[in-house]
Amino acid sequence: MKMIPANTFLRYSSVGVLNTVLHWSIFLLLVSLFGISQAISNTIAFMAAVSFSYLATAHLDLHWFRRCQPCVPLCQFNDSSEIDLG
Structure with missing residues (x-):
């Protein structure tokens, strides 16, 4: 089994921590300042988080794919950072 580098683990962990902070911040803001119901506030906060x-993890994954481009021969990258499979 291949070990992942510590900095990779920390980056993905930080996405999870920021995700939780974002969710709770939006939830508390909507409930306390705007008086929106708990269920609706939680749904909106969850969707935002x-x-x-998704976007933060995709950003980290694309950086990993760019560094390991020879390791992934099926993916070709163009200048606009889009993945062309095939």
Whole structure:
């Protein structure tokens, strides 16, 4: 089993921590300042946190793919940072 570098683990862990902080911040802001119900506030906060987590993880993964481009022969990268599979 291949070990992952410590800095990679810390970067992905920081995404999780920021995700949790973002979720709770939005939730508390919507409930306390705007008086929106708990269920709706939680849904909005969850969607924002999941979107952030997806984008942040995709950003980290694309950086990993760019560094290991010879390791992934099926993916070709162009200048606009889009992945062309095939």
